[in-house]
Amino acid sequence: MASLRSSLHMLACRRATSVRIFSTVDRRFTTADRSFATADRRNTTADRRFTTANRRFTKTVTDEVLRFSLDTPVQEALTPPSSWYKETGIHDLEARTVWRNNWVAVGRTDQVSTPGAFFTGTIGREPFIVSTDRSNTLRAFYNVCCHHGSIVELQEAGQANQFVCCYHGWTYGLDGRLTKPTKMRGIKNFTAGRNGLKPIAVRTWGPLVFLRMAGYPDADDFDQKVLPLMLELEEMGFISGMRHICRRQYQLNCNWKLIVDNASDGGYHLEYVHRDLSSNLDLSTFRTEVGDLYNMQVCIGKADGENTPKRQRVGAKAVYSCIYPNLLVNRYGPWLDINIVLPLGPDRSLMIYDFYLKESFADAMSEIELANFIEQSLADSDQVQREDTRVCEGVQRGMESTAFDVGRYAPGPEMPVHAFHLQLARDLREGLESTHSTN
């Protein structure tokens, strides 16, 4: 009996202790709750501060965008302020406007010429896949899995029957449909048919594939707008009769616009930056044409009967062109070199070079002659690019300095770069309007 009483006493003591522990824990919970509430209130204050900062930030972006005039003629115009080339706010605005609302060149048609062929890439923060499906239809999708958002296809290019997400194996057809969501037994309110890779508008022009993140435009006037350029290029060989030789990539420590600016200065920098190249061109013949969506700069080459490989490379005529926003198409001598420019950040860019050689030119050479010619030409192109990289990165460093804010245009040669900035400014202003209307 005594032992029963002592056991009950021990039990009661344990209960009392556990009640005390519970109460303490409870109190701690209540205290923790109170801290949460305080933290929450602080969060709300922080949120308010963030919103205010955001509004101020938007105002700054707006101010900076509006500093570039749409109406001032090139003779009086100031260039866009340096903020356009370094500020995250402008970079983000471009992501929502320039890189969404325009046809953006991303790759070559010959990369996706057979069913199952695909390539991947990224425009800013938007990963994409371009592929040809079983019925030979060109398709493009966000390369983002609808399960947990992983990148689906990790390879840069290849041949596939389907796309299998690298994370948990969800499988998509070449047409983007979700065909196999793995281990989903028991899930409710989920229909595979309503899920899939999100489509992106896709089209081709010449040997190139373009994407438009904002979808197909109501009326697509792209072909019409670039028609004069297409005619000029096609006369020299553009869509057919060209053989793809190789791809080269360059990363530059500068804003993507500096690359387009540099390619749109009407030959202004040629004699100062590319002495070797310009010695093979008759710069007095340089002429420039500016369209709504492109600029074209044409120069006669010094090639004659006694051609060195350098002269042969440039040939009798050179066409350097830019198509808004990110495509440079250069057609000279037997060469077509196409450069796709993509932003990697406010002050970093990627240039993808694709080199094509005229079939008939290549066929007329022996194998060894051709190999030597290609090697020499590619070395010359690399030299030109390194010279351009030096000046573009040099401008970026100057833009980062407090010493530079806005510049001026040389009205003759720099008309195309002014036209590029006008187009850009229109896009950015449109983006501001939609930001304000959604706020």
Ligand code: FES
């Ligand atoms: S994130 Fe793609 S299968 Fe899970």
Ligand SMILES: [Fe+2]
């Ligand atoms: Fe250049």
